[in-house]
Amino acid sequence: MHRLADWPEEDRRPIYWESPQDVQYQDILYHRAEGIAKITINRPEVRNAFRPQTVRELIHAFQRAHLDPEIGSIILTGAGELAFCSGGDQRVRGHEGYQDAQGVESLNVLDLQRQIRTLPKPVVAMVAGYAIGGGHVLHLVCDLTIAAENARFGQTGPRVGSFDAGLGAGLLARTIGLKKAKEIWFLCRQYDAQEALAMGLVNAVVPLAELELVTVAWCRQMNRLSPTALRVLKAAFNADTDGLAGIQELAGNATALFYMTEEAQEGRNAFLERRPPDFRRFRRRP
Numbered sequence: 001m002h003r004l005a006d007w008p009e010e011d012r013r014p015i016y017w018e019s020p021q022d023v024q025y026q027d028i029l030y031h032r033a034e035g036i037a038k039i040t041i042n043r044p045e046v047r048n049a050f051r052p053q054t055v056r057e058l059i060h061a062f063q064r065a066h067l068d069p070e071i072g073s074i075i076l077t078g079a080g081e082l083a084f085c086s087g088g089d090q091r092v093r094g095h096e097g098y099q100d101a102q103g104v105e106s107l108n109v110l111d112l113q114r115q116i117r118t119l120p121k122p123v124v125a126m127v128a129g130y131a132i133g134g135g136h137v138l139h140l141v142c143d144l145t146i147a148a149e150n151a152r153f154g155q156t157g158p159r160v161g162s163f164d165a166g167l168g169a170g171l172l173a174r175t176i177g178l179k180k181a182k183e184i185w186f187l188c189r190q191y192d193a194q195e196a197l198a199m200g201l202v203n204a205v206v207p208l209a210e211l212e213l214v215t216v217a218w219c220r221q222m223n224r225l226s227p228t229a230l231r232v233l234k235a236a237f238n239a240d241t242d243g244l245a246g247i248q249e250l251a252g253n254a255t256a257l258f259y260m261t262e263e264a265q266e267g268r269n270a271f272l273e274r275r276p277p278d279f280r281r282f283r284r285r286p
């Protein structure tokens, strides 16, 4: 449903964001309401380019949303209408990475990419304006992308002397196909929202004025569904792409679900009670 008017009344009512005051961020904003966390890159003067500090704060905010049992889904967005994110801040790019205030250079956005994928809640990229370079990879690693009509997508790496040969290349190819992914990286063109929709790079294109409420409507709908089912499905979708790390994520869910059974608890209890475990009452399921 690409227009707000298509949604049932309960999903399109206004949302009233709260802004917790316990942590003050410099480069991002953190809001929450109705079981949804909204994380905003707040550097509109550079089209929401990220520096190491920005990425550190994003990692902190995503961890916060991950651990908050009230949060069911997370929105990642950029401040203003001109950009979701324009990638790494080229003004602080040094010899071997992006430099922080202490002079340490890193590519810490790679940690954030993995975090978004392993976080067991749906993450939705809400894109107005440019999603370019490392900013394009950020929307790509999110589970869903809702784009405003003014959104523009593309990679610039080969033009600015960079490349993301990890998820930026491989996940893009798995998402939209190898030929189109190679075109995006080899030619560094930009694509509008409708082109992105046609290639399966985004889930919906909506009028800019409706972007936030439609994105919230998607989250409201997901938040009514089984959190465990969404959690395991997310891990399942990532498992083959992420190799053993993906299987580890999926298997961790199996272990957590097993821990919730009497059968697993019998093993723990027997150890704590210093007796042999008795698994005889647990049947072997066909």
Ligand SMILES: CC(C)(COP(=O)(O)OP(=O)(O)OC[C@H]1O[C@@H](n2cnc3c(N)ncnc32)[C@H](O)[C@@H]1OP(=O)(O)O)[C@@H](O)C(=O)NCCC(=O)NCCSC(=O)c1cc(O)c2ccccc2c1O
Pocket (backbone or CB within 6 Å): 045, 046, 047, 049, 082, 083, 086, 087, 088, 089, 090, 091, 098, 107, 108, 109, 110, 130, 132, 133, 134, 135, 156, 157, 160, 162, 163, 164, 165
């Ligand atoms: C995003 C744009 C297409 C927007 O164009 P527009 O015409 O709307 O705006 P301006 O170009 O005038 O920009 C306004 C203002 O913002 C500054 N700015 C924009 N983007 C950046 C940026 N990324 N870094 C620093 N500053 C930026 C711009 O200079 C203007 O400032 P003024 O002072 O003049 O007002 C267009 O801006 C654009 O193409 N931007 C650059 C996009 C880009 O090449 N990004 C970097 C790609 S590489 C990357 O992101 C990357 C990061 C990683 O951490 C990696 C890690 C591991 C592997 C690979 C990585 C990687 O590739």
